[in-house]
Amino acid sequence: MSELASFNSLQLDAIKEVGNIGTGNAATALSGLLGHMIQMDVPETELVSIYELAEHYGDPMQIVGAVFVRSTGGFQCSLIFIQPEDDAGLMVEMLLKQQFGTFIPISEIPPEMTDSALTEVGNIVLSSFLNAINILLGTQHQISVPGVAHDMLSSILDVVASIYGQMGETALLVNTELKVEGLEAGRKISGQIILLPDPESLELLLKKLKVD
Amino acid sequence: MAENSIVLGMADLLVVPAPVKLITLGLGSCIGLVVYDSFAKVAGMAHIMLPLSRGLGGAEKIGKFADTAVPALIEEMLKKGATKGRIKAKIAGGAQMFALPGASADFLTVGAKNVAETKNRLLRMGIALISSDTGGNKGRTIEFSTSNWMLKVKTLGKGINEI
Numbered sequence: 001m002s003e004l005a006s007f008n009s010l011q012l013d014a015i016k017e018v019g020n021i022g023t024g025n026a027a028t029a030l031s032g033l034l035g036h037m038i039q040m041d042v043p044e045t046e047l048v049s050i051y052e053l054a055e056h057y058g059d060p061m062q063i064v065g066a067v068f069v070r071s072t073g074g075f076q077c078s079l080i081f082i083q084p085e086d087d088a089g090l091m092v093e094m095l096l097k098q099q100f101g102t103f104i105p106i107s108e109i110p111p112e113m114t115d116s117a118l119t120e121v122g123n124i125v126l127s128s129f130l131n132a133i134n135i136l137l138g139t140q141h142q143i144s145v146p147g148v149a150h151d152m153l154s155s156i157l158d159v160v161a162s163i164y165g166q167m168g169e170t171a172l173l174v175n176t177e178l179k180v181e182g183l184e185a186g187r188k189i190s191g192q193i194i195l196l197p198d199p200e201s202l203e204l205l206l207k208k209l210k211v212d
Numbered sequence: 213m214a215e216n217s218i219v220l221g222m223a224d225l226l227v228v229p230a231p232v233k234l235i236t237l238g239l240g241s242c243i244g245l246v247v248y249d250s251f252a253k254v255a256g257m258a259h260i261m262l263p264l265s266r267g268l269g270g271a272e273k274i275g276k277f278a279d280t281a282v283p284a285l286i287e288e289m290l291k292k293g294a295t296k297g298r299i300k301a302k303i304a305g306g307a308q309m310f311a312l313p314g315a316s317a318d319f320l321t322v323g324a325k326n327v328a329e330t331k332n333r334l335l336r337m338g339i340a341l342i343s344s345d346t347g348g349n350k351g352r353t354i355e356f357s358t359s360n361w362m363l364k365v366k367t368l369g370k371g372i373n374e375i
Contacts, residue, residue: 050261051222051273060238061353063368068310070317078317147310151368154238155351158261159309161222162241162322165262169272 007172012045014209015202019043019174019195021136022129026193027178029128033121034094034189036180043176050164050171053157057082057192060154064088067122068147068159071130074139075205076198078163079129081122083191085150091180091189092117119148125178129193137208160196167199215359220244220259225275227256227288230358237353239305241323243278243330243346244354246302247285247339249294250361256292257356258285260305262322263329278326282333301339302363302375303330304354306346323347343375 007015020043027038046056054060065088067081083091089106092114097103106114123146134141149156164171174195183189197205206212217233220226222242226234230253236244239259248255258281265277274284289299306327310320327346334341345352345365355364365373 053222054238066310068312070312070320144312145314147312149309149349151240151309151351152238152353155240155307156309158240158242158351159319161261162319165276166266 007047011206011211012047014211015172015174015197015205016043016045018133018136018205018209019045019176021132022174022195023176023178023193025132026125026129029124030121030178030180030191033124034091034180035098036182039179039181041177043174046173046175048171048173050161050169053160053171054154057157058153060152062153063150064153064156065118065150066148066156067119067126068149069123069126069130070144071141072144073134073141075134075137075141076201077130078159078196078198079126080156080159080194080196081125081191082153082156082194083189087189087191088118088150089114090183090187091121091191094189095121115148119146122146122148125191125193129195137205139208160194163196164199172197172199172202215357220257222259223261223273223276225256225258225273225281225285225288227254227285227292229254229292232358234356235354239352239354240307240309241305241326243303243305243326244352244363245281245285245330246354246356246363247289247294247299248356248358248361249289249298249300250358251298252293252295253358254289254292254294255356255358255361256285256289258282260326260330263325278329278333282330282337282339286337286339296338299339300361301334301341302343302356303327303341304345304352304363304365304375307348307350307352309349309351311349345373345375
């Protein structure tokens with residue numbers, strides 16, 4: 001296994017391109033779900049110290065909603081879809097309004113239903129992301145049932161440290177942000193997709209992209 | 213004398229004389245380990261991320277792994293005037309933030325392994341673990357105050373538990 005820090009810029013760019021293709025597909029899926037245009041950032045491949053993960057992504061104490069999936073098969077990885085808690089709430093309101101035709105404020109929606117809606121959105125977004133990557137790489141994959149959590153950003157990102165911490169002090173993440181467009185003034189729904197390739201999968205990825 | 217507040221980051225390890233408040237924010241699967249000697253008036257904390265160093269220990273932050281953090285923390289306590297027989301320990305953290313039905317991935321259960329290894333190391337060193345708030349699926353923020361030697365554990369939606 002090569003040292004993460006020794007990746008050259010061509011390799012990091014290749015990994016970023018994988019993220020780009022995944023993000024495009026995920027944005028399309030989210031747009032279809034919410035009936036709004038989605039603005040997507042160009043993904044970044046980032047080498048982040050595992051000791052500073054939470055600070056890297058924002059306020060460590062911020063409450064976020066997160067959906068996590070594990071993908072096995074040719075390209076093993078984990079994926080997280082993270083939203084500020086308010087954004088996640090607004091998104092659930094929008095989805096339920098589309099489904100039932102009436103607006104129900106998030107405070108009146110039972111938590112089980114909120115989680116179920118969030119899980120479903122996360123699942124669709126992350127599966128679309130993964131499908132595009134696996135088509136590009138020509139690999140087969142299976143995706144786990146998603147897990148959902150609402151908690152401090154710092155606690156949520158402990159999972160990243162537990163993946164990368166055993167082999168070193170750096171995590172390689174592909175990170176991108178999606179924003180829902182055309183909402184009423186003062187409202188915002190954004191979400192971050194973080195791809196965490198298993199350290200062992202990176203070599204395969206670089207080989208398939210012919211930059212190993 | 214006013215208490216100084218010190219916030220420990222990932223894999224940090226620190227021993228300081230009282231009065232002090234030691235804080236760790238947003239523990240998920242990580243462990244906040246507190247040790248103190250209330251007679252010698254000295255306290256320490258470590259923010260442990262993983263159970264075993266598997267030979268990596270020397271090159272990395274010593275507080276990162278349970279097997280390296282516990283001995284280092286105790287050694288530091290003794291250097292600062294604590295007596296081994298009087299040192300008491302408290303731990304919090306070790307949650308499993310995500311549960312994926314049917315998926316097997318070692319790293320998802322690292323919280324429980326952190327708890328087990330930390331307890332194991334304390335036991336081996338003969339340090340009394342007097343209270344703990346571990347496991348579950350929620351993150352924790354912890355504050356240890358030498359004014360009453362109590363560890364405040366804040367969990368989202370569950371309020372404060374003092375142990």
